[in-house]
Amino acid sequence: MANSGRVLITGATGKVGSALLDNLANDDIELRALAHDESEAKSLEGRGAEAVLGDFLEPETLRPALEGVGTVFLLTPIHPQQVHQATNVIEAARGSGNDPRILRLSVHQASHQSPTRISRQHAEIEDTLAASGLPYTLLRPQSFMQNTLMAAPTVASEDRIYQPMKEGRLGMIDARDIGEAAAKVITEEGHEGKTYTLTGPAAISFHDIAGALSEVLGKEVTYIPVPLEKAKEAMLSRGIPEWMADALNEYAKAHSEGYSDWTTDDFERLTGHSATSYKEFASDFERVFRGG
Numbered sequence: 001m002a003n004s005g006r007v008l009i010t011g012a013t014g015k016v017g018s019a020l021l022d023n024l025a026n027d028d029i030e031l032r033a034l035a036h037d038e039s040e041a042k043s044l045e046g047r048g049a050e051a052v053l054g055d056f057l058e059p060e061t062l063r064p065a066l067e068g069v070g071t072v073f074l075l076t077p078i079h080p081q082q083v084h085q086a087t088n089v090i091e092a093a094r095g096s097g098n099d100p101r102i103l104r105l106s107v108h109q110a111s112h113q114s115p116t117r118i119s120r121q122h123a124e125i126e127d128t129l130a131a132s133g134l135p136y137t138l139l140r141p142q143s144f145m146q147n148t149l150m151a152a153p154t155v156a157s158e159d160r161i162y163q164p165m166k167e168g169r170l171g172m173i174d175a176r177d178i179g180e181a182a183a184k185v186i187t188e189e190g191h192e193g194k195t196y197t198l199t200g201p202a203a204i205s206f207h208d209i210a211g212a213l214s215e216v217l218g219k220e221v222t223y224i225p226v227p228l229e230k231a232k233e234a235m236l237s238r239g240i241p242e243w244m245a246d247a248l249n250e251y252a253k254a255h256s257e258g259y260s261d262w263t264t265d266d267f268e269r270l271t272g273h274s275a276t277s278y279k280e281f282a283s284d285f286e287r288v289f290r291g292g
């Protein structure tokens, strides 16, 4: 997917989108970032991209953002209306008259038969993309290492991680690596029609995560498996909406049953180097795990 024309990055203030922006900022590429409000647009100043206002749920705002765009990095948030949001962008891209290439951030094992509603949403969006006639590439990452930052408060205050993953192992990946892989796809030729399933270097359990944190923080961190109902109560008490808590628990149940106990070498083949290990990730985010 070599770059032709302007690149529109959606989700540019999020975990993957901001990493992509960092990877492309010094390239000779005209970058545009979609911001859904003024404060988000302001936060993008000085990042090497023109910020344009647009909301996934307001199709009329997407048309101007797509003008003159040759490539779209399409990332939509975890949301009950994710299908509607992504469909609006695909339709605006089709309507732009430029036939832009779409690099879609999907999820590993996106399927209509998936045990998780989010992966079923992604399958629906992948179908819409395939039917659009636009050239596209799929990135299908495993869970983000950044998800474990949700455990930072109890790591800092109690030296414990509470998760409903049992002994499950996940080939989790650093979201910054996904941004790097996305930049490769955007700036190189030959990625149309391809799917990259991105994982970290190893499938690891939460005991392994606790072990890595113990080494980095210089204290004994312990993983305490908890039942799904307890995890849901804790998420609701932190203000996480019920739809999201149930969606995350569907993943947790699947992970605990071996759904994600595998890795691929797609990241290494795309970038020429190995993906970030959990210990490297924990070192980079040491301040957060110390409660800072």
Ligand SMILES: NC(=O)c1ccc[n+]([C@@H]2O[C@H](COP(=O)([O-])OP(=O)(O)OC[C@H]3O[C@@H](n4cnc5c(N)ncnc54)[C@H](OP(=O)(O)O)[C@@H]3O)[C@@H](O)[C@H]2O)c1
Binding pocket: 010, 011, 012, 013, 014, 015, 016, 017, 034, 035, 036, 037, 040, 054, 055, 056, 057, 075, 076, 077, 078, 105, 106, 107, 108, 118, 141, 142, 143, 144, 147, 175
């Ligand atoms: N977390 C995982 O483990 C995992 C694994 C595989 C795949 N995924 C997929 O990754 C995607 C989420 O990626 P992420 O974690 O990088 O996202 P994120 O950090 O949650 O960021 C979401 C981005 O979307 C923007 N946004 C939200 N609502 C919008 C709207 N209505 N219009 C325009 N922009 C809007 C946000 O802007 P603001 O900053 O202003 O809110 C932000 O830039 C989801 O599709 C998810 O299924 C996640």
